Each structure stands twice: as structure tokens, then as C-alpha cells.
Amino acid sequence: MNAEASDTGEDVPAGELRFNFRSGRLCLAFVATVGERWRGRYERLREPSDLARWYCEAGLLREPPDVTGSGLEAARVLREAVHRLARAVIAGQAPSPADEAAVNAAAAAPPLVPVLSGGTGRLTLPAARGQQAALSTVARDAVDLFSGPAAARVRECASPECALLFVDTSRPGRRRWCSSAACGGKDRAAAYRRRRAAAPEG
Structure with a gap:
């Protein structure tokens, strides 16, 4: 179990367990598989099947790969390393060598295989080490982003x-x-309500 997030699913609103893909990058969307990091820290990858489903919902694969318990733990390790690297970038700090090593280790495995299907490209699992390939694809996106x-x-x-x-x-x-449509819209609506509340009654 990831010590940094609860994966029991108890008392967690159903909406908080849905995956979020507003980050604009695959590896940052992977970081978002923990919800409310500042407060509730909801673990969205509670079971290996959740990780397999994420790969499909992220658009990497059409069919969920087989994911083991150790594969889930490896994914959580990578996720937290990517999160810390992103936070370091935002803060203008040097990256942690340990976090870079965690990303590099995951990226070292062969990634998902691109294939042509009906004139369009898609990714598919290699013949072996499918869960490592899927995770490698996420890690390689992190390498590309942070470099x-x-x-x-x-x-x-x-x-x-x-x-x-x-x-x-x-x-x-x-x-x-x-x-802008989601959080931006909520912020603008809240600011409008504050202005209305502060305005003198006519």
C-alpha cells in the first residue's frame, strides 16, 4: 500500500475515484491518480485492475493489460517520483537524483509497441512484460517533459x-x-458571488 495515500476507498466520494485527464501530459495525468493531495489524499489506483483501467482511459491501450500487485506498487513509486520532480520544477529547485533514478529505471524497459491498424496508428502490448511496457511509456513521457x-x-x-x-x-x-471551463469557471463564479455580497444594497 502507498503510504502517502489511502487506498481503502472508505468514505471517499465516488466522484473522487474517477480519473482526471486535464493535465495535458500523460505523466502528469498519472500523478493525478491521487486525488486531493493537500487534504484527503484519495488513492485512485487501489487495485491492479484500477491501473489497467487507467491505461485504457488514458488512451494508451484498447484492452487492459494484466497488472500484478508488484506492478501496481512499481507504478505508485513512479507516480510519486514524477510528482516530486514536477514540484521541484515548479519551485525552481534541483531535481532529486533518487526521483530521476526511479523514472529512468521505469523508462529503461521497452515501451508499448506502435502498430498500424486500418490506416491509423495505435499502441499495443509487446509479447512479454506488458505491464512494464505500459509503465515505461508513462516514464518516457516524464523524461521528455522534464528534459x-x-x-x-x-x-x-x-x-x-x-x-x-x-x-x-x-x-x-x-x-x-x-x-478555464472547470476550475476557472468556478473561480469566476465565486468572485462574482463575493462582489455581489460586498456590494451595498440599493
Whole structure:
């Protein structure tokens, strides 16, 4: 069990167990498999089947791979390393060598295999070590993110009820929310209500 998040599922709102894909990068969406890190720390990868389902919902695979208990634990280790690396980038701090080593170890396995199917490309499992291949694909996205120019665009959602990590793809690079429609809309609505409450009665 991941010591940093509860995976019992007890007293966790059903909505908090749904996967979130607003981060704009595969590895940051993987980090979001822990909900409310600042408060409830809801573990969304409670069982190996949850991780297999995440790979499908993330669009990596059409069919869920076989995931073992040790594979789930390896995925959680990678996830937390990616989270700490992202936080270091945001804070302008040097990355932890241990966290980089964890990402590199996962990325060392052969990744998912690209194939043509009906004129379109998709990823599929290799003949062996399927769960390692899926995790390697996530780790390689982390290597690409943190070693490239997009690292300077890693942000944390400004909403106190979200704090999702995301990549700011806006041209000016001043995006505050993971989603203007979701958290941005909530923030604007809350600000409007505050203005209404503070306005003198006419």
C-alpha cells in the first residue's frame, strides 16, 4: 500500500475515484491518480485492475493489460517520483537524483509497441512484460517533459480545491487553472458571488 495515500476507498466520494485527464501530459495525468493531495489524499489506483483501467482511459491501450500487485506498487513509486520532480520544477529547485533514478529505471524497459491498424496508428502490448511496457511509456513521457522546454510550463492549478499539475500551453504562458471551463469557471463564479455580497444594497 502507498503510504502517502489511502487506498481503502472508505468514505471517499465516488466522484473522487474517477480519473482526471486535464493535465495535458500523460505523466502528469498519472500523478493525478491521487486525488486531493493537500487534504484527503484519495488513492485512485487501489487495485491492479484500477491501473489497467487507467491505461485504457488514458488512451494508451484498447484492452487492459494484466497488472500484478508488484506492478501496481512499481507504478505508485513512479507516480510519486514524477510528482516530486514536477514540484521541484515548479519551485525552481534541483531535481532529486533518487526521483530521476526511479523514472529512468521505469523508462529503461521497452515501451508499448506502435502498430498500424486500418490506416491509423495505435499502441499495443509487446509479447512479454506488458505491464512494464505500459509503465515505461508513462516514464518516457516524464523524461521528455522534464528534459525539454515544456518543463518551464509545468503549473499547479490556482484553485484551492484542485491543485492539479498541468502544462500551460497558452501563448502568453500565464494560465492559472487546469481548465478555464472547470476550475476557472468556478473561480469566476465565486468572485462574482463575493462582489455581489460586498456590494451595498440599493
